[in-house]
Amino acid sequence: MTVEAQAELVIDAAGETSDAVLSVRDLTTTFTAGGQRIEALRGIDLDLYPGRVSVLLGESGSGKSVTARSILRLYGASAIIGGSAVFEGRDLVGLNEKEMQPIRGSGIALVPQDPTGSLDPVRRVGAQIVEVLRLHGVVDSKKEAQARAEELLGLVGLPDPVRAARSFPHEMSGGMKQRVAIAIAICCNPTLLIADEPTTALDVTVQAQILDLFVELTSSIGSAMLMITHDVGVAKDLADHVSVMYAGRIVEQGATSTVLDDPVHPYTKALLAAVPTPDVPRGNLIPIIGQPPVSGMTLPGCSFAPRCPVAQSSCTELVPELVSVELGHSVACPVATEFGAA
Amino acid sequence: MSDTQTTVEPVRMGRKATQPLLIVNDLVKTFGNGVKAVDGVSFTISPGETVGLVGESGCGKSTTAKLLLRTLDPDSGEVKFGGQDLLGMRGRALRRLRSRFQIVPQNPQTSLNPRLPVRSSIEFNLRAHGVPKPERVERIAEVLEQVGLPGAYGDRFPHELSGGQLQRAAIARAISTRPELVICDEAVSALDKSIQAQILNLLAEFQKELGMAYLFISHDLSVVEHISDQVLVMYLGRIVEDGTGSQLWNRPGHPYTEALLSAAPGAERERIVLVGDPPSPANPPSGCTFHTRCPIAIEACSTKRPLLKPTAGGSHAACIRTTDLQQP
Structure with a gap:
């Protein structure tokens, strides 16, 4: 079934039964800082399916991480969240902290960007996995938890799991720590795994190992995966489905091959053109002019219009909606869809 | 070209010199904890040339940069800049020479003084190199324009600028002394791709206009390949390969x-x-x-x-x- 057909099925079923693990509809997140309203997310639609990798691609400040944290409800009272995020039949947006807590870790797990900051520096990594297993009641005894922790450390590719379990984070390299963070994330067999720039802090040869591990895990445990990245290459290598974000909105969405090989939205096109490749002579890169909008500043109409090479006067008036250009490929740009893919 | 068996290729940009601008020969640096950060590195940079240095964290790229800037002293080896022995120099002579090589650091947030307007950070560099006051004011306006920052931005503080603008300010500071060599240590790594392309174009433009040479240090092979004439690949303190970008790529x-x-x-x-x-x-x-x-x-x-x-x-x-x- 195509993505679009699946998405329609979700809408038809109105959240009762669907294939999607998580269905996000019109998700908005607003922060208030110093009396100023900052609209970080302005209506996100997203469907995640088991065994498939979906990538949120965008530059810093586009709202990728806010999307993940809003789904996990990590902002508490500091943010106003609107819309819906239906996970296993329950709308996460309506849940309180007590109802949310059991879902985090066992239903939806997060692999953070920086493993050094997310692991407890003064506890052995084995004990940190045991803690999560016991907290979610996945195991009956401490002994079983210990054995399971070692099994998990082996599963994520650490060469000597018994020794690794007895190690402190500072005794491990960045790649090893990220493997531990992945072991913690998958220890309760989550139905959805969210990875927020999980390889940005790693060297490129180690990054290749970790990305391979993700591909292996999503197919072996069959969980859905939402990967957040700024790196077009990572998206190309890993994703089944890509959503390109700009200034708190999704501007283009679809199967990886269509979006990244045959982009329609001017921002996606510009983003791909800005990446240096061997064929572009020095000094001839095509940058995107200007700066991304400052967070909190809400522009009327399309946020990309001030930097857009094909913008027309109408672009600053109306907020463009995601419109389907072909099966499973939507674009939020009336100019491009009218002339490009009509 | 870093090896003794090979000959140094003459210059590309319009300088009369055919001598390399920088000659690095068998540089070695071992830290007190036994870490052999740089282990026999040799290379040359000709005037107006870009040499890329690529490798993963811990391979010794940044230590090499620090040794060239003389913020660290090597255990052994030889560094010649414009024919002068850089390692034997100290005091005023070294300071005078330093105006001819500058650095664009990785993180402009921490390298520009947060309590000074950008203008003062640039002026500080000019004053340190003995540029007289009236000329300093003129020079600041000139370099800000060259990097594409409106003159009024000179009065802004670092926290009032975006990442890309800050990196432009850091470049403005580096080129203000009219250097012959600029060391770019991961200068575009912290930037978004769309901004990164702006800065890479800017660096290429300056090279064409001002004939500067670059030592471009990065972990990102595609960026290094794009901007460099010659690429050095480092692994554990040693150069393991040395060639043009297309040679390595193909x-x-x-x-x-x-x-x-x-x-x-x-x-x-x-x-x-x-x-x-x-x-x-x-x-x-x-x-x-x-x-x-x-x-x-x-x-x-x-x-x-x-x-x-x-x-x-x-x-x-x-x-x-x-x-x-x-x-x-």
Whole structure:
């Protein structure tokens, strides 16, 4: 079934039964800082399916991480969240902290960007996995938890799991720590795994190992995966489905091959053109002019219009909606869809 | 060109000199904790040339930069800048020479004084190099315009500028003394791709206009390949391959270069996944330091340190197995 057909099925079923693990509809997140309203997310639609990798691609400040944290409800009272995020039949947006807590870790797990900051520096990594297993009641005894922790450390590719379990984070390299963070994330067999720039802090040869591990895990445990990245290459290598974000909105969405090989939205096109490749002579890169909008500043109409090479006067008036250009490929740009893919 | 057997290629940009601007010969730096950060590095930079230095964290790229800037002193080796022995210099002579080589650091948020307007940070550099006051004001306006910042931005503080604007300010400071060599240490790594392209174009433009040479340090091979005339690949303190970007790209002569190229996300190459992490530079493997992770290593690799030798692809690689590399 195509993505679009699946998405329609979700809408038809109105959240009762669907294939999607998580269905996000019109998700908005607003922060208030110093009396100023900052609209970080302005209506996100997203469907995640088991065994498939979906990538949120965008530059810093586009709202990728806010999307993940809003789904996990990590902002508490500091943010106003609107819309819906239906996970296993329950709308996460309506849940309180007590109802949310059991879902985090066992239903939806997060692999953070920086493993050094997310692991407890003064506890052995084995004990940190045991803690999560016991907290979610996945195991009956401490002994079983210990054995399971070692099994998990082996599963994520650490060469000597018994020794690794007895190690402190500072005794491990960045790649090893990220493997531990992945072991913690998958220890309760989550139905959805969210990875927020999980390889940005790693060297490129180690990054290749970790990305391979993700591909292996999503197919072996069959969980859905939402990967957040700024790196077009990572998206190309890993994703089944890509959503390109700009200034708190999704501007283009679809199967990886269509979006990244045959982009329609001017921002996606510009983003791909800005990446240096061997064929572009020095000094001839095509940058995107200007700066991304400052967070909190809400522009009327399309946020990309001030930097857009094909913008027309109408672009600053109306907020463009995601419109389907072909099966499973939507674009939020009336100019491009009218002339490009009509 | 870093090897003694090869001849130095003469200059590209319009300077009269055919002598290299910078000659680095057998540079060695071992830290107190036994970490051999730089282990016999040699290369040259000609006027107006860009030399890229690529490698993963801990390979000694930044230490090499610090040794060249004399913020660290090497254990042994030789560095000549414009014909003068850089390592023997101190005091006023060194300060005077320093105005001719500048650095654009990785993180402009921490390298520009947060409590000074950008203008003062640039002026500080000019004053340190003895530029008289009236000329300083003129020069600041000139460099701000050159990097594409409106003059009024000079009065702004670092926190009032975006990442890309800050990096422009850092570049303005570096080029304000009209240097002949600018060391860019991961200068675009912290920037978004769309802004990164702006800065890379800017650097290329300056080189054309002002004839500066760059030592461009980065972990990102695609960026280095794009901007450099000559690329040096470093692994555990040593240069393992030295060639032009297209030589390395089309036909790498060292298995590490090949793995690095294939590991880059989105690279349309057969992925060579290296086993494990790079070994600790405090206790590097014997012989070729890459042999512990090398997919084509043989026994001899663990005993003898390989020297840079010409390869079939036209580059120079420190690998005795270079002829056995699978080539497209």
